[in-house]
Amino acid sequence: MANVILEFEKPILELEAKIEELQTFSKEKEIDLSEEVQTLQKKVETLKKSIYGNLTPWQSVMIARHPERPATIDYIKMIFEGFMELHGDRFYGDDPAIIGGIARFKGQPVTVIGHAKGKDTKENLVRNFGMPHPEGYRKALRLMEQAEKFNRPIITFVDTPGAYPGIGAEERGEALAIATNLTKMMALRVPVIATVIGEGGSGGALAIAVADHVSMLENAVYSVSSPEVFASILWKDSTKAQDAAVMMKMTSKDILSLGIIDEVIPEPIGGAHKDLQKIAGTLADSLQKALNNLKQQPIETVLEKRYDKFRSIGHYISG
Amino acid sequence: MFKDLFRKPKYVTVHADTARKDIPEGLWQKCPECNEILYSKELEKYLKTCVKCGYSFRMGARERIKATVDEGTFVEIDADLTSTNPLSFADYPAKLAKTQEATKLKEAIVTGEAAIEGKPVVIGVMDAGFVMGSMGSVVGEKVARAIERAIERRVPLIIFAASGGARMQEGIISLMQMAKTCGALARLHEAGILYISVFTDPTTGGVTASFASMGDIVLAEPGAVIGFTGPRVIEQTIRQTLPEGFQTAEFLLKHGFIDMVVTRTQMRETLAALLDLHVSGGSENG
């Protein structure tokens, strides 16, 4: 896979290239430059911390949309055993933009559902860039109700720019499919855990994220619309997406401080794609902790808390 | 995204020589659908619908309530709830203040208890004139409270939707109102209480994708634009012109998403007839 470098990462790369150059030079000429190399290596670390530790909201969006960013399928492979994909909504079709099935998590059968982005253009065309049609949401709901029947916890991964805006999607009831999921998920009698792993775009994201425990990976974003759409609605100018990203408060840190999510899962420096092994481990630990916690409570309590969690979101005054 | 849905109603100015000279200006309006000249008084009498083609002019929340419920029965609830500015969004408080002044509304929905043909209901009516009828914290809270009140009182719930979707200025908090209102509807459903949803022009985005689509019975006014994504965004995405009549009430009826298209002049009696079939908020046999 070709390394995709984001604009703001270039200073780091330049410095790393310089170190490599020095090392090659020192080897060839047999001159000891270890002190210089060490100084530069320290400088790289400091630079990384300062760049990645202070990402602007737009830079977070760029990392969340990074073509190499681990997708649902990667986490399924890394975290679960024996995943069996199940297909179709039993009504219209099978939507490749949502992947779902049964697997074992730490030995226990669970239902796993997530938006599916492609790894390259070809796969993205098949998966529609992770933008589901109604049949995707209906497949997700079918699998969730199946999980409920067999008392399996549900684990979802959110990673979509949004539900697909198209003629077929409207004809087959995109809005109703989303609304139905929001309504039915609130009453599912099994624990539901959702993690925003990349882009959490609009109702198309929320439609699989009405959960008891909702977390975001550190560089994931979650928002009412994409920053481009936000800018075009409010300022009639989609090129102001960078400003929109700031105004919308869509980073994990902002969303946590607004009380919308329960947890931010730290990523390896530079983003999840820099170390899949590591992020998968951290994510698995978070899932296990959340699941253990939920399993200890009677389902009535879990349902009550799920309701209250969403019921209490809102900022208003009387008068 | 939804701006194009919110173009001003076409109260077209007709040149004096083409209009009827004997009617002073302001006393008539032209139907944007069939060009019929409509006397304002008559237009009011027919609840702002064109007598010739049935076109429904936009209607505010207060006029809608007046046209729908028994006279003198409406008692507003949660009238004083107003949005704060959770994202510290520049100009949002000023925009709200200006809109409140212009519309004489506190927010994009009015809720309350009332009776229709003597049958008690909890009713909510959205107003597209208030920040495009968008749903933020207050709309979400008022809808949730209306649902909870219907459960508590065991009376049917009626909501007239009119909305451009989520309130952008409240960002993710607006998005979460979709889950909040649908969650409350899950409980209404469990309690066996009737919910009639009425789509009016226009209803798109997060309101269509939440409580407005979830009625036990879903009605719509003729010609109302109803959809998830606004037509302009769809056209931009797929780069083709949308078919005639796409996302209208009739289109949704044909595709199986609403039960009936009901003209405004028939709405009250239709609601009354439906309520009559559901006593105690639920089934007559229950």
Ligand SMILES: [Zn+2]
């Ligand atoms: Zn007409």
